[in-house]
Amino acid sequence: EGPNIGLINSLAVYARTNSYGFLETPYRKVANSKVTDKVDYLSAIEEGDHVIAQANSPLDKNGGFIEDFVSCRFRGESELRPASEVDCMDVSPMQTVSVAAALVPFLEHDDANRALMGSNM
Secondary structure, eight states, rough: OTTTTOOOOOOOOOOOOOOOOEEEEEEEETTTTEEEEEEEEHHHHHHTTTTTTTTTTTTTSSSBBSSEEEEETTTTTTEEEEEEGEEEEEOOOGGSOOOOOSSSGGGGSHHHHHHHHHHHO
């Protein structure tokens, strides 16, 4: 503990750096309300222009959204949007955390300080 508490120097799962040194993360493209197998890497700046569905959104066997409204992120805010407005979808629910944090069981139910300490061990 000390002045650097909360400072994390681990890349998120699936993250990479582009040719300019910016971090990028993969997203599956959505066309006509159907999730495709095409993957695009977006930086945080580029991500702000897209409506991004969560990776655990229910899909039918053809890759279409089952529900009419999908839980999404847009410009840093979580909201429900019609499936027709979705541009991209996360590739995995784990892509927002590091490999170490992904190993902490029930991470979403832990206190933030406890989860941080567990992922740094």
